Amino acid sequence: GCPDADAALLMLHRMSRYIPHFIALSASSPYVQGQDTAFDSARLNSVFAFPLSGRAPCVxxxxxxxxxxxxxxxxxxxxxxxxxxxxxxxKPEFGTIEIRVFDTPLTIERAAALSGYVQSLAAWFLDTQPFTPSEDDYLVYTYNRFQACRFGLEAVYVDPGTGRHQPLREHILHTMDQIASHAARQGAAPSLHLLRTDVEKGQNDARWLRDRQREEQLLAETSRQAAMRFRGQPI
Structure with a gap:
């Protein structure tokens, strides 16, 4: 939720710098029609085919x-x-912005943690106004987006403000340090802890699916185990 319409647009464009975070942390679609696509999030390739996909205009x-x-x-x-x-x-009717790049997490806990991460970022933006978005932020947007879709947590991230190239994992961990106090005030500290643990291990759901498929050699069994995991059942 956003306090007013202008704040919603500022929030939208500030969040755009963190789209690679959301993609890599939630990525869970490496397979399409039974084949490994080599992407951690292949789903977004389909969405990108639509003519009005991508980024909002920088107003x-x-x-x-x-x-x-x-x-x-x-x-x-x-x-x-x-x-x-x-x-x-x-999303004018709700007074919110709607982030649409998330794959479906394989656990309810991860879905809640991702929500907590977004909430903490939003609180940081509203409290500190850390930067003013500009059109130049989008010079590297598509590159960063592709990197996160293709490589997940192993992606390279180009900072729009400085042009610095760094591992995406490093940028996520640095961001988590920046927003830690805001997460605590929002009750989202456990969310950051869960995600930080996985980032440090280089683990997301796409990697989990590939690990299961490597072990089982049968995608139907991998899908069954993923469904059990989502239900919170032992595998």
Whole structure:
């Protein structure tokens, strides 16, 4: 949730720098039609095929966004917000922004932890206003997005502000340190602890699925075990 419409757009574009975090931490779609795609999140390749996918335009006030929306509806291509398949989009009827890059986690606990991570980032943004988004943030957006989809936690991350190249895992851990006090105030410290443990191990659900498939040599059995894991049943 966001306090007002302008804050929602600022939040949206600040969150865009962290899209690779969300992809790598939630990645759980390495297989398509029984084949390993070599991507940790192959699902997003399908979404990216839509003409209005990708990123939102870098406008930072609701008035500017309304003008953009009016122009798009005037083309006849867009009728509602649902026609935008952006990685993050505003949700005016709820007063929220909607982050759409997450794969389905294989446990309820991981889903809750990812929510806690987003909540902690949002609290940090609102409390400290750590940077002002700009169009130049998006110069490396598609590159960072691809890296996270392809390599997961082993990806390279290019910092939009400095141009520095670093392991994505390193950037995630540094971010977790930055937002730790905000996570504690939101009651999300256990969320960060769960995710940090997996980041330090280089473990996400895509890796878990590949490990199971390597052991079982039968994707149907891997899928069965994944379903059991989601139900909280012993494997």
């Amino acid at each position: 930072l006030t609701w008035g500017e966004f309304e003008n953009y929306f009016d122009k798009m509806t005037g083309t006849g291509v867009v009728k509602s917000m649902k026609d935008f398949y952006w990685d993050i989009r505003p």
